[in-house]
Amino acid sequence: MPELPEVETSLRGIAPHLRGRRIVRLVARQRRLRWPVPETVDAAVAGQPVESLSRRAKYLLLHLPRGALILHLGMSGSLRVLPATTPAGAHDHIDLVLDDGRCLRLRDPRRFGSLHWAEPPIAAHPLLARLGPEPLSPGFDGAHLFRLSRDSRAPVKNFIMDSHVVVGVGNIYASEALHRAGIHPHRPAGRIALARHERLATSIKTVLAAAIAQGGTSLRDFVQEDGAPGYFAQALKVYGRAGLPCPGCGEPVRQQRIGQRSSFYCPRCQH
DNA sequence: CCGGACGCCTGTCGGC
DNA sequence: TGCCGACAGGCGTCCG
Numbered sequence: 427m428p429e430l431p432e433v434e435t436s437l438r439g440i441a442p443h444l445r446g447r448r449i450v451r452l453v454a455r456q457r458r459l460r461w462p463v464p465e466t467v468d469a470a471v472a473g474q475p476v477e478s479l480s481r482r483a484k485y486l487l488l489h490l491p492r493g494a495l496i497l498h499l500g501m502s503g504s505l506r507v508l509p510a511t512t513p514a515g516a517h518d519h520i521d522l523v524l525d526d527g528r529c530l531r532l533r534d535p536r537r538f539g540s541l542h543w544a545e546p547p548i549a550a551h552p553l554l555a556r557l558g559p560e561p562l563s564p565g566f567d568g569a570h571l572f573r574l575s576r577d578s579r580a581p582v583k584n585f586i587m588d589s590h591v592v593v594g595v596g597n598i599y600a601s602e603a604l605h606r607a608g609i610h611p612h613r614p615a616g617r618i619a620l621a622r623h624e625r626l627a628t629s630i631k632t633v634l635a636a637a638i639a640q641g642g643t644s645l646r647d648f649v650q651e652d653g654a655p656g657y658f659a660q661a662l663k664v665y666g667r668a669g670l671p672c673p674g675c676g677e678p679v680r681q682q683r684i685g686q687r688s689s690f691y692c693p694r695c696q697h
Numbered sequence: 698c699c700g701g702a703c704g705c706c707t708g709t710c711g712g713c
Numbered sequence: 714t715g716c717c718g719a720c721a722g723g724c725g726t727c728c729g
Contacts, residue, residue: 431722686701
């Protein structure tokens with residue numbers, strides 16, 4: 427589910443409610459997520475103030491005085507800020523109870539999300555250490571894609587979903603960015619010229635920024651911190667639109683599995 | 698080193 | 714109506 431825009435939306439939604447607040451305690455109803463949540467996390471966060479929040483790739487970071495909580499939403503995770511007394515649903519696994527009577531609640535039906543405790547230097551944590559550049563940063567551009575792809579025979583869709591290449595691009599936005607750039611998702615990344623990689627990098631930035639502006643894409647599970655859905659689903663050009671006309675040329679959108687994931691593209695617009 | 702396949706989970710949907 | 718397989722915003726790991 428959550429790709430970069432959904433994680434960024436979650437960050438912007440929860441940050442005002444958490445910044446400066448103290449975490450009273452962590453309540454874990456289910457510790458078996460993508461990785462087990464160690465009980466040592468509970469003691470590390472109890473009584474600590476949240477100094478700031480940030481995002482790296484699809485990870486949310488809550489910075490405390492002695493380290494950071496690293497939170498990943500997996501495929502089906504979402505975060506709400508609620509009164510701590512709100513009854514927990516079946517998939518409400520973790521609460522961070524705050525000192526204002528509310529809590530940050532993680533819901534994750536599929537349990538592919540995860541929660542970690544990292545001590546400084548945070549960026550050296552194994553989950554963060556080897557990540558590629560942020561797509562919305564100046565350090566990510568067509569020259570970067572071009573350089574990294576020269577020896578790659580992987581389909582360009584897989585290439586841009588590789589977190590060593592660029593972070594945050596998941597299955598929805600990979601299809602959308604490639605459509606916008608006019609590049610066929612199956613084309614080997616190493617057989618794309620610099621000018622087209624520049625167009626691709628720009629498309630990735632444009633699509634992600636537009637999705638953030640709409641609060642992300644809600645297909646099933648994703649909601650913003652106040653429970654509202656993201657509204658970018660109505661702006662999707664190809665994802666989930668197999669058989670429907672391409673908004674650019676009217677040709678029916680095609681669906682094909684690439685690297686175990688459904689991919690959507692226009693056979694006329696994308697080469 | 699690379700690319701591709703496989704699990705990890707639960708819920709939902711389409712076909713029979 | 715019920716059952717069963719396929720599939721769903723991710724990603725670490727294993728295998729050839």
